[in-house]
Amino acid sequence: MNTIEAIDLVVIAGYLLGIVGVGLYSVRKRKQTSEGYFLAGKSLSWAVIGASLFASNISTVHLVGLAESGFTDGIVWGNFEWFSGIELIILAFVFIPFYLRTKITTLPQFLEKRYDSRSRVVLAIFSILAALFMHIGVSLYAGAVVFENVFGLSILVSILIVALATGVYTIVGGLTSVVITEAVQTVILIAGSITITVLALYRLPEMGIGSYEELKAAVDPDRFRVVGFDSAEKGFTFTDMLFGHLVLGIWYWCTDQTIVQRVLGARSEKQAKLGALFAGFLKILPVFIMVVPGILAFALFREQIGEDTKSVLPVLISNLMPVGLKGLMVAALLAAVMSSVAAAINSCSTLIVYDVFDKLKPNLTDGRKIFIGRLTGLIVLVSAVIWSPFLGNLGTLFELINQMFSIFAPSIVAVFLLGILSSRGTANASFYTLLVGSLFAASVFVVEKYLTVGGIPHYLSSTDGLGINWLQQTSLFFLFAVLLYAVISYFDQQEQVIFPGFYLKVRNSSRLVNWLTALLVLTLLVLYWTFY
Known part of the structure; x- marks a missing residue:
């Protein structure tokens, strides 16, 4: 598929013009304050917050x-979604109350209120x-790669188109x-993904597959087991994924400015919590409309895809x-790229200001800040x-980005989580945990990625070496950061200065928030029981 039909071009152009128009129209005739x-x-209300959290998270890295x-x-990789x-x-019950009651604009500002300006910097x-x-x-590079594969469009041209369209309304x-x-x-992301899932399901009878049991037999039943991970083959266990992802996930969803900024714009604490829970329900969908199509592709196009x-x-x-719907799917891919890029641009501007x-x-003044x-x-x-075009020389994209996140995520999570849960942590503990913990993880990353130890490349994760995969390394980095934080706090004799009223009495969440939380947990338990 290296050509674009006229109808598809119209759909794609319509999407680009429409989304830019919506973005600019949303702030029409409005005198902006900082x-x-x-x-x-x-x-912001719960629906907008939840949808925005979901869209910011789903990039072309996810879709592909x-x-x-x-x-x-x-x-099994759907565990990362669930x-x-x-x-x-x-995020809803531990972090949101502190973020909104301390009236912060950025998360570094939160660390200054809890610790000092060094941690903020x-x-x-x-x-x-x-x-x-x-x-x-x-996000720009991953999206460009997809457009190159689908349409033969050069990576640089794709990057420029997406950057221009996104930059106009975001800036x-x-x-x-x-x-x-x-x-x-x-809406576009979900609609496009559902469409391709449904079309793949309709094609199954052509392969003699008419039931769920026949589909499992055709693709191997283990493909529908969410905990059926072959650790000997892939190097990971379900437990590795659980604990490693928990560290990365708390960093991403609870302490990353790009994501949390939507929550900071909530009209109330209740709306912020409902938005986070709504995003939790939306995150159930990718397994069925993004992972399952890959399983269906194994049944339908195994020979064509090959290696x-x-x-x-x-x-x-x-x-x-078909013609027309291809344009819809490309619009979904564009939506994935643009939402991730827009979120990051906005958060970066906020941090700098x-x-x-x-x-x-x-x-x-407000005008100067804007x-x-x-x-x-x-x-x-x-x-x-x-x-971004130079990313093509950096190896496997998804693994690389997660490994890069694991350098500083464990230390950040330790500082935020322990700072909220206890008043004993000191400013020195926060600063040195962020600095030393991240430098230690970065050193390990360099050794693992680029150095050969005892004649063994990737010595830390290799089965011929220590056999500690990157998810396990992430968990160990977190434990190191917690230990470092605790030791420094214990021996640190400095007087703790905490923002007045920082530790406020916990308020009971609304009944609706509690019921939806219980429903989300129950839904996840049912899914794991079903696909165990």
Whole structure:
């Protein structure tokens, strides 16, 4: 599928123009304040928050990677999606009350209120680098690779098109434009994914598959076992995934500015919690509409795909989607790229304005803050466009991005989690845990990735070496960070200064929040029982 039909072009162009129009229309005739630009005026409702959280998270890395994992391994990689439901519950009940009651704009600002300005600076640097080099750069490159495979469109041209369309409404409209467009993109993402799933199911009878049991027999029943992970073959166990993902997931969903900024713009604590729970329910869907199509591709197009497993999604689009609907699926792919990029641009602008310029010049006017935010967004986007094409030389994309996250995520999670759960942690403990913990993890990453020990490459994870895979390493980094934090706090004699009223009395959540939480947990338990 290296050509684009006229109808598909119309659909794609219509989507691009429509989403830019929606983004700009959402802030029409509105005099923007800095709170309005960076936090949507703290007016967001649960539906917009939940949809925006989902869309920000689902990138082309998900769409391509989950289809590929379904083809190669089955739904076991769906654990990464379903585990997110638990982490979003943690966001709702542990982190949201502290974030909203301390009236912060950025998460580094939260660390300053809990510890001191040193931790704020370190986290701000980590967050900006993550947004620039991982969220934006990786999303642009991964999307461009898909468009190259599907249409033969060059990677650079694809990156420029997506960057231009996303940059217009994100830089002009701020968080309001981002979340409104992400709500629309959530619908497009789900609609496109459901369409390709349904079309694949309708094709099964042509292969002599007429029931669920026949499908399991055709693709191997283990592909429908969510805990059926062959650790000998893949190097991971279910337990590795559970604990390793818990650390990465709490960092991503609960302490990453790119994601949490939607929650900070909530109109109330209840709306923020409901939004997080709504996102938890939405995260159930990718297994069925993104992983399962990969399993169906194994039944339908095994010979055509062969060893080129990264072509699973392009093959599905090429063979199943008729003219017109192909444009819809490309729009879904564009939605995935644009939502992730928009979220990261907006968070990066917020971090620069409030954690850099606002510290240097505390009396900046609203207009000045918005100008700096827009200029920052433009610089960040241009920088990402310049460097993202070089990602092609960095190896397996999905594994790489998770390994890079695991360098600093464990230390950040330790500092946030222990700082909220206990008042004993000191400012020195936070600062040195962030710094030393991340440097230690980075050193291990370099040894594992680039050095040969005793004649054995990848010595730490290799079965000929220590046999500690990267998920296990993530868990160990977290334990190291916790131990470091506890030891420094124990021996640190400095007087703790904590923001007045930081530890507030826990309020009971609304009955609706509690019932929905119970329903989400029950749904996940039923799913694991069904696909055990």
